[in-house]
Amino acid sequence: MNNKFKIFKSNIIFTPTMETFKVYKNSYIVVEDGKVKGIYEELDKNLKRIPVFDYTDKLIIPSFVDLHFHAPQFPNRGLGLDSELIPWLEKYTFPEEGKYSDIKYAKKVYKNLIHELWKVGTTRVGLFNSIHKESTELLFDLFIESGLGAYIGKVNMNRNTPNYILEDTKTSIRETEEIILKYKDKSDIVKPIITPRFVPTCTSELLKGLGNLAIKYNIPVQSHLSENTNEIEWVKKLEPEFKDYASVYNEFNLFGQTRTIMAHCIYNTDEEIELMAKNKVYAAHCPSSNYNLSSGIMPVRKFLNANVPVGLGTDISGGHETSIQKVMVSAIQASKIKWLETNKKYNPITTSEAFYLGTKGGGSFFGKVGSFENGYDFDALVIDDSNLGYAENLTLEERIQRFIYIGDDRNIIERYVQGRKIEEPKF
Ligand code: GUN
Ligand code: FE
Known part of the structure; x- marks a missing residue:
């Protein structure tokens, strides 16, 4: 006993x-x-x-919960942050993510990354990998060895990316399914998550295939939503028949049909926020990244008032800090600026609220955690x-x-x- x-x-x-x-x-x-x-x-x-x-x-x-982290961007921390989202992706992020076809390189980075998460007290994390199946499997294996918990997703993208990380739709869906089958029952705390990068890099056909996998195997989903105004304009051009950004994901069963995290959510419409609350879609609030890439300030109070589940994310390497403790402070500071900006409409979040977001708020995505x-x-x-x-x-x-x-x-x-x-x- x-x-x-x-x-x-x-x-x-x-x-x-x-x-x-x-x-x-x-x-x-x-x-x-x-x-x-x-x-x-x-x-x-x-x-x-x-x-x-x-x-x-x-x-x-x-212990801390990080709802949004890009594993292959770990070596890029602190680099290229004088740009906005789209040029930053093109100049820094995509070239780095291309390197993960090299499994030796991937292993070196992932070991450092897991060591860092251990160090800063993050014991559960939502991770995007690159498009590469082999390096994604390596990331699973290393996490299982470490004892830390994670949802890990091979990123999917089949348009608007350089050729060296552009996927063929069928291969992208097939490899995602192979990873799901290999890892869905392997560990209690290291699990697969379906990870379309964001609408600009995923055709409807790909999103549809991924949504089908989410439903078929009851696998959660993570992606990005409304982080940057140019990104939102781009989505409107690419998908003119949808009334808003969230509806694209929702149409393909990638918006709360299984548990879902959407990173950033800075510019959501009221209707999108309502849909998130209704479908219990999590918002991963990543204030440090949103400052760095001049993306904007998420009105976190508005989401809390609407009963949208919210957690915190470092968004490495849009964010530069691996510590959720630091992100808690960023979140409080961001909410104070939002309060002033909105003529004191949205009250700043308090220390206990920020602590909640970085523990139980994000943790509830993983179960009774936080x-x-x-x-x-x-x-x-x-x-x-x-x-x-x-x-x-x-x-x-x-x-x-x-x-x-x-x-x-x-x-x-x-x-x-x-x-x-x-x-x-x-x-
Ligand atoms: N939107 C699409 N890809 C990314 C990414 O890698 N980082 C951030 N912050 N936003 C994205
Ligand atoms: Fe991100």
């Missing part, structure tokens, strides 16, 4: 709802079979024989914030706020996924 249970003693902080942090000072969190069983101030007698992982004075928080309510996966970080200043007179709410703003990966001393401690990857 003892192996089934793990007990952690610490200051426990999480956000079951976005309005406030729920905090437990010096308490015990009991984990059974990787799931939270309960949080107690005193341990029940019959649990007293189980050894306690003692993190007194530290903080235990849900919170410590009973039955949730124990995906957690142990934080030592002693180098950030005195803690004696601070509330736990103040300590978590301080960590979000001025802490970093050096404060993260342990990572857990489903109750398993995740050691530093050996690669």
Whole structure:
């Protein structure tokens, strides 16, 4: 029985709802079979024989969830960010993504990338790969080895890209299906996701084939939506018969018919937002990327008010920062500018709201993830914030706020996924 249970003693902080942090000072969190069983101030007698992982004075928080990350863009972090989306894709992103036909190169990059995610405390991630099947499979295998959780998608694109990464429609669909069959039941936490890059690079025929696969195997979907005004104009020209951008995905069963993430969502119409709420389509808010590529500011409050599920994404390498903690700060700052810009119509998001988005908000896409309510996966970080200043007179709410703003990966001393401690990857 003892192996089934793990007990952690610490200051426990999480956000079951976005309005406030729920905090437990010096308490015990009991984990059974990787799931939270309960949080107690005193341990029940019959649990007293189980050894306690003692993190007194530290903080235990849900680990971070990154809903939007391009794996093959990892080497491009910090490069080419003086452009807007489309020239940036052409000048920097596509040439880099072309390199992943070389499996040796891919292996080097992916190992560094997984190491980085481990370091910054991201334990679940939604990943786009390049178009390449072999490197996508390698990414699956490395993630499974690491113990971190991910949805991984081979990108699909069959128009408006350079020849070296242009796919033939049938091959694109066939390879996607092969990956689904190989990996859909291989791991509980590393799973396939269907990944049309965005409408400008995918014909209707391709989108239709991918939507069919989503339904046939009940596989989730991720893509981009309304990130940049030139992109939106381009979609209108390419697909004039559709009333808006979201309707193109929706027509082909790629908009919530299975669980779906749409990255950016800066310029959605009210109707598109309504459809997202109705179909429970997740918005991946990527404020750092949206600043870098001068894309705009997503009105995140408007999405929250409309009950659209929202999580945070780094959008590497449109975003330059791998840490969701940094994206939380960006999201708060972006929302303050949006508040001023809209004549104070959309209230800024608070620290607890940003924390919620980067944990339970995105985590809910993966299951019962991102919170410590009973039955949730124990995906957690142990934080030592002693180098950030005195803690004696601070509330736990103040300590978590301080960590979000001025802490970093050096404060993260342990990572857990489903109750398993995740050691530093050996690669
Ligand atoms: N839209 C289509 N492809 C991409 C990409 O790689 N990054 C971002 N930020 N937006 C995109
Ligand atoms: Fe992106």
